[in-house]
Amino acid sequence: MKPSKKEKIMKSRRSFLLKTGLSALAIAVPKIESFSGGSPKKFAAIRPVQDGPVLKVALMGLGSYAARVADAMQSWKRAKITGLISGTPSKLESWSKKYAVPAANCYNYDTYHQIKDNPDIDAVYVITPNALHKPHALGVAAAGKHVICEKPMSVNASDAKEMVEFCEKAGVHLLIGYRMHFEANTLKVVNMRRDGAFGEIKFFQGLSGFRIGDPNQWRLNAELAGGGAMMDIGIYSINGARYMVGEEPIWVTAQEVKTDPVKFKEGVDETITFQMGFPSGVVASCLSTYSMNNLDKFFLNGTNGYAEMQPSTGYGPIKGRTHQGPLDEPHVTHQTTQMDEMAAIILNGKKASIPVDGEEGLKDMVIIDAIYKAVKTGGKVDLV
Ligand code: NAD
Numbered sequence: 001m002k003p004s005k006k007e008k009i010m011k012s013r014r015s016f017l018l019k020t021g022l023s024a025l026a027i028a029v030p031k032i033e034s035f036s037g038g039s040p041k042k043f044a045a046i047r048p049v050q051d052g053p054v055l056k057v058a059l060m061g062l063g064s065y066a067a068r069v070a071d072a073m074q075s076w077k078r079a080k081i082t083g084l085i086s087g088t089p090s091k092l093e094s095w096s097k098k099y100a101v102p103a104a105n106c107y108n109y110d111t112y113h114q115i116k117d118n119p120d121i122d123a124v125y126v127i128t129p130n131a132l133h134k135p136h137a138l139g140v141a142a143a144g145k146h147v148i149c150e151k152p153m154s155v156n157a158s159d160a161k162e163m164v165e166f167c168e169k170a171g172v173h174l175l176i177g178y179r180m181h182f183e184a185n186t187l188k189v190v191n192m193r194r195d196g197a198f199g200e201i202k203f204f205q206g207l208s209g210f211r212i213g214d215p216n217q218w219r220l221n222a223e224l225a226g227g228g229a230m231m232d233i234g235i236y237s238i239n240g241a242r243y244m245v246g247e248e249p250i251w252v253t254a255q256e257v258k259t260d261p262v263k264f265k266e267g268v269d270e271t272i273t274f275q276m277g278f279p280s281g282v283v284a285s286c287l288s289t290y291s292m293n294n295l296d297k298f299f300l301n302g303t304n305g306y307a308e309m310q311p312s313t314g315y316g317p318i319k320g321r322t323h324q325g326p327l328d329e330p331h332v333t334h335q336t337t338q339m340d341e342m343a344a345i346i347l348n349g350k351k352a353s354i355p356v357d358g359e360e361g362l363k364d365m366v367i368i369d370a371i372y373k374a375v376k377t378g379g380k381v382d383l384v
Helices: 005-020 023-028 040-045 064-075 089-098 112-117 130-142 157-170 184-194 229-245 334-348 358-377
Strands: 055-060 079-085 123-126 146-149 174-176 201-209 251-257 271-277 283-289 295-302 306-309 320-322
Touching: 055 064, 055 112, 055 334, 064 079, 064 334, 079 089, 079 334, 112 130, 123 130, 130 146, 130 157, 146 157, 157 174, 157 358, 174 334, 174 358, 184 229, 184 295, 184 306, 184 320, 201 229, 229 271, 229 283, 229 295, 229 358, 251 358, 271 358
Parallel strands: 055 079, 055 123, 123 146, 146 174, 201 283
Antiparallel strands: 201 295, 251 271, 271 283, 295 306, 306 320
C-alpha cells in the first residue's frame, strides 16, 4: 500500500532527526512541514536548471559566508544546494526551509559521514573556521564526495599537503574557494599579462586588510584561526601576487607590527608587511592587517604598462584601470560564477584559467608558513 502524505512526512521527520541527532530536541522543533522545504514544485522552481548535469552541493558550516554562497545559489545554473551540515539545529531548521533542502539531506557534524549513502549530494562546500577545514575535508573525502574548501585551505602547509594526498587517494576533487580566479576584470588583467601587454613584469603591490571587530570571534582565536590577518585576508595578496605576476616566489621577508597585544594574542597576527621575490627578478611588496579599513588594492607594473585594481578582491564590483583604459567588465556575483565554474571542473573536467585545486591552495600555505618563519627569524626565507 502506498504511504499516505502524513506517513511520508513522518518518515521524513524521523530521518531528519536521526541524521541530525536531534531526537532529544524533538519537542522543541516545529512541525515537519517547516523542515521539508515545501513541495517538490517549489524545490525545482527556485533553481535555474540547465541542460546537462548539475552539481549537487551540501553546505557545511552555516555562518555568514555560507549565507552569501547560499544567496548566490539563486542564480547558479550548473550547481544547486541539496544538503546542509550544521551543529546548530535551529539553523538546519531555518536554512532547510529557506533553501528548500529536504530534511533527509540535513546532517550535523556527528552524522555527516552518512552522506556517503546519499546520491543527492555530489560535493560538500566546507565553510567552517580555518582549523576545521582539514578534518572536515578529510571526512567528506572519506565519504567519497568532492570537497570544495574555503581559504585558507588549512592552517599550515603540512596539513594542506595531507589534504591534497588524501583527496587524491579517495579519488575526489579538492577545490579551494578562490572566487577571484573566475572574476572577469581579474581574468582580463591576467590575460593581458599573459599576452605581454604589460611587457616585462617588474613589481606587484598587494594591500589587504580590514578592521576586525568582536574580540571574542574565532578569527582571533589562534586555535581555530591558525593565525590572524594573514590567514584570513593577507592570503589575498599572496594569492594575487602569484596570479598577477604569473610566477611562484622563491623567497620571502616579513615584519610584524602589533599595536594591541590584548586583542591580538600570541599566534594571532595583527599587521604584517612582507616582500616576495620571483625568479625573473619581480619583487612584490604586500601588507596584511586586521587594523585598517579600505585596504583592498593591487598594483602591477611592467616595462610597457600597468594595472591597478581597487577594490581588488572584495565582493565587488572590482574596479580599476590599466594603461589601456578602465577595467569595466560587468559585475557578476563572484560566488555564482565560482560555483558554476567549479561544477564544470568537477562534472565536465573543465580546466580553470587560474587553477583552484588543492595544489594551488598548498602553494599559498607554503608561503604563509615561510612568512611566519621570516617574522620570527627576521631573515630572508628561501622557498626553493
Ligand atoms: P562564521 O563565523 O560566520 O561561520 C563559521 C561557521 O562555522 C558558523 O556557522 C559556526 O557555527 C560553524 N562552526 C562549526 N564548528 C565551529 C567551531 N568549533 N567553532 C566556531 N564555529 C564553528 O565565519 P565565516 O565568515 O563564514 O568564515 C568561514 C570560512 O569561510 C573561513 O575559513 C573564512 O576564511 C572563509 N571565508 C571566505 C570568504 C571568501 O570570500 N572566499 C569570505 C568570508 C569567509
